[in-house]
Amino acid sequence: MQENNKPKINRARRRLIKWGSLSACAIGLGLYWPNRWKYIVVHHSAGNYGTIEFLQQVHRDRQAGDPIDAIPYHYVIGNGNGLKLGEVASDWREQNSLWGAHVSGRNRDRNFRGLGICLIGNFEKDQVPTEQYASLLKLTKELMLRHSIPPSNVTGHGLTNGEMTLCPGKHFPMEQLKKDLMV
Numbered sequence: 001m002q003e004n005n006k007p008k009i010n011r012a013r014r015r016l017i018k019w020g021s022l023s024a025c026a027i028g029l030g031l032y033w034p035n036r037w038k039y040i041v042v043h044h045s046a047g048n049y050g051t052i053e054f055l056q057q058v059h060r061d062r063q064a065g066d067p068i069d070a071i072p073y074h075y076v077i078g079n080g081n082g083l084k085l086g087e088v089a090s091d092w093r094e095q096n097s098l099w100g101a102h103v104s105g106r107n108r109d110r111n112f113r114g115l116g117i118c119l120i121g122n123f124e125k126d127q128v129p130t131e132q133y134a135s136l137l138k139l140t141k142e143l144m145l146r147h148s149i150p151p152s153n154v155t156g157h158g159l160t161n162g163e164m165t166l167c168p169g170k171h172f173p174m175e176q177l178k179k180d181l182m183v
Protein backbone atom coordinates (compact mmCIF):
# COMPACT_ATOMS: atom_id res chain seq x y z
CA MET A 1 0.00 0.00 0.00
CA GLN A 2 2.78 2.36 0.95
CA GLU A 3 4.50 1.85 -2.40
CA ASN A 4 1.28 2.76 -4.21
CA ASN A 5 0.80 5.90 -2.21
CA LYS A 6 4.30 7.16 -2.81
CA PRO A 7 3.90 8.69 -6.29
CA LYS A 8 0.75 10.51 -5.13
CA ILE A 9 2.61 12.19 -2.29
CA ASN A 10 5.44 13.15 -4.64
CA ARG A 11 3.01 14.63 -7.16
CA ALA A 12 1.32 16.65 -4.45
CA ARG A 13 4.69 17.86 -3.19
CA ARG A 14 5.82 18.79 -6.72
CA ARG A 15 2.61 20.76 -7.23
CA LEU A 16 3.12 22.57 -3.95
CA ILE A 17 6.71 23.48 -4.83
CA LYS A 18 5.68 24.59 -8.33
CA TRP A 19 2.81 26.82 -7.21
CA GLY A 20 4.75 28.01 -4.16
CA SER A 21 7.69 29.11 -6.32
CA LEU A 22 5.39 30.77 -8.87
CA SER A 23 3.59 32.67 -6.12
CA ALA A 24 6.90 33.77 -4.58
CA CYS A 25 8.11 34.98 -8.02
CA ALA A 26 4.84 36.83 -8.54
CA ILE A 27 5.12 38.60 -5.19
CA GLY A 28 8.80 39.43 -5.83
CA LEU A 29 7.95 40.82 -9.26
CA GLY A 30 5.14 42.88 -7.80
CA LEU A 31 7.32 44.38 -5.10
CA TYR A 32 10.37 45.20 -7.23
CA TRP A 33 8.95 46.45 -10.52
CA PRO A 34 8.79 50.23 -10.36
CA ASN A 35 6.64 52.18 -12.87
CA ARG A 36 5.09 48.99 -14.12
CA TRP A 37 1.43 50.02 -14.46
CA LYS A 38 0.80 51.32 -17.97
CA TYR A 39 -2.85 50.44 -18.69
CA ILE A 40 -6.27 50.41 -17.07
CA VAL A 41 -8.79 47.88 -18.35
CA VAL A 42 -12.47 48.22 -17.43
CA HIS A 43 -14.71 45.17 -17.06
CA HIS A 44 -18.20 44.24 -15.96
CA SER A 45 -18.86 41.10 -13.91
CA ALA A 46 -21.82 40.13 -16.18
CA GLY A 47 -23.72 39.19 -13.02
CA ASN A 48 -25.99 41.05 -10.63
CA TYR A 49 -24.25 40.21 -7.36
CA GLY A 50 -20.68 40.70 -6.24
CA THR A 51 -18.42 40.62 -3.21
CA ILE A 52 -14.70 39.84 -2.99
CA GLU A 53 -15.45 36.35 -1.59
CA PHE A 54 -17.95 35.62 -4.36
CA LEU A 55 -15.52 36.69 -7.09
CA GLN A 56 -12.73 34.68 -5.46
CA GLN A 57 -14.89 31.58 -5.79
CA VAL A 58 -15.78 32.37 -9.41
CA HIS A 59 -12.06 32.78 -10.14
CA ARG A 60 -11.25 29.42 -8.48
CA ASP A 61 -13.92 27.73 -10.59
CA ARG A 62 -13.11 29.38 -13.93
CA GLN A 63 -9.34 29.93 -13.77
CA ALA A 64 -8.19 26.99 -11.69
CA GLY A 65 -4.70 27.16 -13.25
CA ASP A 66 -3.94 30.61 -11.81
CA PRO A 67 -1.40 30.26 -8.97
CA ILE A 68 -2.78 33.46 -7.42
CA ASP A 69 -5.84 32.64 -5.34
CA ALA A 70 -7.42 36.07 -5.54
CA ILE A 71 -9.95 37.87 -7.72
CA PRO A 72 -8.56 38.36 -11.26
CA TYR A 73 -9.00 42.17 -11.11
CA HIS A 74 -7.25 44.77 -8.97
CA TYR A 75 -10.43 46.61 -8.02
CA VAL A 76 -14.14 45.89 -7.89
CA ILE A 77 -16.88 48.52 -7.74
CA GLY A 78 -20.14 47.42 -6.15
CA ASN A 79 -23.70 47.86 -7.42
CA GLY A 80 -25.53 47.70 -4.08
CA ASN A 81 -26.03 43.96 -4.26
CA GLY A 82 -23.29 42.42 -2.12
CA LEU A 83 -20.91 45.38 -2.08
CA LYS A 84 -22.51 48.80 -1.52
CA LEU A 85 -23.39 50.91 -4.55
CA GLY A 86 -20.19 52.65 -5.66
CA GLU A 87 -18.04 50.91 -3.02
CA VAL A 88 -14.48 50.21 -4.17
CA ALA A 89 -12.99 46.94 -2.90
CA SER A 90 -9.77 45.09 -3.59
CA ASP A 91 -8.05 41.81 -2.79
CA TRP A 92 -4.44 40.87 -2.01
CA ARG A 93 -3.58 40.94 -5.75
CA GLU A 94 -3.88 44.72 -5.61
CA GLN A 95 -2.40 44.99 -2.12
CA ASN A 96 0.80 43.22 -3.29
CA SER A 97 0.91 44.76 -6.78
CA LEU A 98 0.56 41.35 -8.43
CA TRP A 99 -0.27 40.87 -12.10
CA GLY A 100 -3.89 40.60 -13.14
CA ALA A 101 -5.75 37.69 -14.73
CA HIS A 102 -8.45 39.80 -16.34
CA VAL A 103 -7.65 39.62 -20.07
CA SER A 104 -6.80 36.65 -22.29
CA GLY A 105 -3.32 35.16 -22.75
CA ARG A 106 -3.18 36.96 -26.12
CA ASN A 107 -2.65 40.20 -24.20
CA ARG A 108 -0.11 39.23 -21.54
CA ASP A 109 1.13 42.80 -21.31
CA ARG A 110 -2.36 43.98 -20.25
CA ASN A 111 -2.33 41.41 -17.44
CA PHE A 112 1.25 42.15 -16.36
CA ARG A 113 1.10 45.91 -16.75
CA GLY A 114 -2.62 46.63 -16.70
CA LEU A 115 -4.77 47.40 -13.67
CA GLY A 116 -8.15 45.68 -13.98
CA ILE A 117 -11.27 47.38 -12.64
CA CYS A 118 -14.49 45.37 -12.58
CA LEU A 119 -17.93 46.91 -12.15
CA ILE A 120 -20.49 44.52 -10.72
CA GLY A 121 -23.41 44.31 -13.14
CA ASN A 122 -24.32 43.26 -16.64
CA PHE A 123 -24.15 46.23 -18.98
CA GLU A 124 -25.26 44.22 -21.96
CA LYS A 125 -28.68 44.42 -20.27
CA ASP A 126 -28.56 47.35 -17.81
CA GLN A 127 -27.26 50.90 -17.66
CA VAL A 128 -24.38 51.76 -15.32
CA PRO A 129 -25.79 53.37 -12.13
CA THR A 130 -24.65 57.01 -11.68
CA GLU A 131 -22.96 56.37 -8.31
CA GLN A 132 -21.04 53.38 -9.65
CA TYR A 133 -19.88 55.40 -12.66
CA ALA A 134 -18.79 58.26 -10.37
CA SER A 135 -16.67 55.83 -8.31
CA LEU A 136 -15.11 54.40 -11.47
CA LEU A 137 -14.25 57.89 -12.73
CA LYS A 138 -12.70 58.90 -9.39
CA LEU A 139 -10.69 55.68 -9.05
CA THR A 140 -9.50 55.76 -12.69
CA LYS A 141 -8.35 59.39 -12.36
CA GLU A 142 -6.47 58.58 -9.13
CA LEU A 143 -4.73 55.60 -10.74
CA MET A 144 -3.85 57.61 -13.86
CA LEU A 145 -2.29 60.30 -11.70
CA ARG A 146 -0.46 57.87 -9.40
CA HIS A 147 1.04 55.82 -12.24
CA SER A 148 1.21 58.44 -15.04
CA ILE A 149 -1.18 56.50 -17.26
CA PRO A 150 -2.48 58.51 -20.29
CA PRO A 151 -6.23 58.44 -21.19
CA SER A 152 -5.36 56.58 -24.42
CA ASN A 153 -4.24 53.62 -22.27
CA VAL A 154 -7.62 53.30 -20.54
CA THR A 155 -9.75 50.75 -22.41
CA GLY A 156 -12.74 48.49 -22.06
CA HIS A 157 -11.95 44.78 -22.06
CA GLY A 158 -13.61 43.99 -25.41
CA LEU A 159 -12.17 47.16 -27.00
CA THR A 160 -8.66 45.90 -26.34
CA ASN A 161 -6.99 44.52 -29.49
CA GLY A 162 -7.26 40.75 -29.71
CA GLU A 163 -9.96 40.33 -27.06
CA MET A 164 -13.15 38.55 -28.12
CA THR A 165 -15.69 39.57 -25.50
CA LEU A 166 -18.68 41.87 -25.10
CA CYS A 167 -17.28 42.99 -21.71
CA PRO A 168 -17.95 45.61 -20.33
CA GLY A 169 -21.25 45.53 -22.26
CA LYS A 170 -22.90 47.65 -24.96
CA HIS A 171 -24.44 50.06 -22.41
CA PHE A 172 -21.10 50.85 -20.78
CA PRO A 173 -20.46 54.55 -21.62
CA MET A 174 -16.88 54.24 -22.89
CA GLU A 175 -17.03 57.43 -24.98
CA GLN A 176 -18.32 59.36 -21.96
CA LEU A 177 -15.57 57.92 -19.76
CA LYS A 178 -12.90 58.96 -22.26
CA LYS A 179 -14.36 62.50 -22.33
CA ASP A 180 -14.60 62.70 -18.53
CA LEU A 181 -11.01 61.52 -18.13
CA MET A 182 -9.78 64.45 -20.24
CA VAL A 183 -11.37 67.00 -17.85
Ligand SMILES: [Zn+2]
Pocket: 042, 043, 044, 102, 157, 158, 165, 167, 168
Ligand atom coordinates in the same frame (compact mmCIF):
# COMPACT_ATOMS: atom_id res chain seq x y z
ZN1 LIG B 1 -13.83 41.67 -18.86
